[in-house]
Amino acid sequence: MKLITHNMLTSKCLKGVVTGYPLAINATDIKVKEVDFNPEFISRVIPKLDWEVLWVAADSIGHSDGLPRSLENKYDENEEFLKKAHKVLLEVEVEEGHLTCPESGRQFPISKGIPNMLLNEAEVQ
Amino acid sequence: MSKRPEHQAPPEVFYNDEEARKYTQNSRIIEIQGQMTERCLELLLLPEDSSCLLLDIGCGSGLSGTVLEENGHMWIGMDISSSMLDVAVERDTEGGLVLADMGEGVPFRAGCFDGAVSVSAIQWLFNADKKTHNPVKRLNKFFTTLYSSLSRSARAVFQFYPENEKQLELLTTQAMKAGFYGGVVIDYPNSAKAKKFFLVLMTGGVGPLPQALGTEEPDSLQVKYAKREATKGIRGKPIKNSKDWILEKKERRRKQGKITKPDTKYTGRKRSGRF
Numbered sequence A: 001m002k003l004i005t006h007n008m009l010t011s012k013c014l015k016g017v018v019t020g021y022p023l024a025i026n027a028t029d030i031k032v033k034e035v036d037f038n039p040e041f042i043s044r045v046i047p048k049l050d051w052e053v054l055w056v057a058a059d060s061i062g063h064s065d066g067l068p069r070s071l072e073n074k075y076d077e078n079e080e081f082l083k084k085a086h087k088v089l090l091e092v093e094v095e096e097g098h099l100t101c102p103e104s105g106r107q108f109p110i111s112k113g114i115p116n117m118l119l120n121e122a123e124v125q
Numbered sequence B: 001m002s003k004r005p006e007h008q009a010p011p012e013v014f015y016n017d018e019e020a021r022k023y024t025q026n027s028r029i030i031e032i033q034g035q036m037t038e039r040c041l042e043l044l045l046l047p048e049d050s051s052c053l054l055l056d057i058g059c060g061s062g063l064s065g066t067v068l069e070e071n072g073h074m075w076i077g078m079d080i081s082s083s084m085l086d087v088a089v090e091r092d093t094e095g096g097l098v099l100a101d102m103g104e105g106v107p108f109r110a111g112c113f114d115g116a117v118s119v120s121a122i123q124w125l126f127n128a129d130k131k132t133h134n135p136v137k138r139l140n141k142f143f144t145t146l147y148s149s150l151s152r153s154a155r156a157v158f159q160f161y162p163e164n165e166k167q168l169e170l171l172t173t174q175a176m177k178a179g180f181y182g183g184v185v186i187d188y189p190n191s192a193k194a195k196k197f198f199l200v201l202m203t204g205g206v207g208p209l210p211q212a213l214g215t216e217e218p219d220s221l222q223v224k225y226a227k228r229e230a231t232k233g234i235r236g237k238p239i240k241n242s243k244d245w246i247l248e249k250k251e252r253r254r255k256q257g258k259i260t261k262p263d264t265k266y267t268g269r270k271r272s273g274r275f
């Protein structure tokens, strides 16, 4: 699971859960996989992110080094920053572990890099 | 038995490890899924020359995702089959992958996607694979949560294989209820082979539906068109008990040498109820 996915993912489909965000990450295996750097995409996607959630997530899996806690002005002109954001958003992958819903405590396993958000019948709204 | 995969088994069972591999290695499938994804992108009308964040619904092994990447976009895909997603990982696709059932809702934050595509997947929502499955409810859940996950003025385009006109109607009705507007674009409506259905949904702004390919029809609201076409049935066969259907049936009987009443202007008409 990439952190861009984590930044967008919620457990709000669970019955009784309102926002289900952010999901806490518990990682037992992390990998870094190279992805082509596209600065234009990174600058465009940053306003859509919850930056604080990204920083906390990166920090919780040991990848917040050099990542500013809050966004600077004109970050889109700072190539070094965009590269760092690129790496954290797209290259770092949580391979194994689980996510935890902040409201219900329900855990969602992450296996082979894929979070399993499937619900059982009683959990569907 | 029907050839439709949806009639054979639930999607997560049908797309098992073996089927996922076969599907993804088939060069004809690769080509067709690729072409249909290109067409979905065209219908999405994304801002020119910009890299967008797209949701791929029923992303499978990432054949559609690869085309999104080639066009410079980043994608997050959701699929109910872990076998298909495993193949996507093996293929080194760049998208983010999530194992999820679209009928349970789209599990993403409000406003996060610039658009959504879905290639050959939503027809699965017409099935009730479990006792608790109610297709109308699942469609409703799907469309309402999809609507909220899209940014304002974003679109969602679905290529899909409807079985009949009722499904087309159910799909568009549920989408409109969720707040979308739009309709179905039918490319090459007169060709049995090339005919393709695209549900084009918009969240905001007012724009006409795009023109379908392979038709002179100037009126681009293809939903209406679909209705007219549908007297022919989706597979090109006339609808049962329609005039065309009766005429064809009589013709077959004549060829078989059976006694058949002559065709008149009354053939296939409803009785008026008067004597």
Ligand SMILES: C[S@@+](CC[C@H](N)C(=O)[O-])C[C@H]1O[C@@H](n2cnc3c(N)ncnc32)[C@H](O)[C@@H]1O
Residues within 6 Å of the ligand: B011, B012, B015, B033, B057, B058, B059, B060, B061, B062, B063, B064, B078, B079, B080, B081, B084, B100, B101, B102, B103, B118, B119, B120, B121, B124, B125
């Ligand atoms: C024909 S494949 C298309 C895959 C990919 N879009 C492509 O173009 O190659 C259909 C996909 O829809 C997925 N699917 C079916 N029902 C689904 C559901 N309820 N939720 C999520 N995915 C579903 C299947 O698992 C399968 O991977």
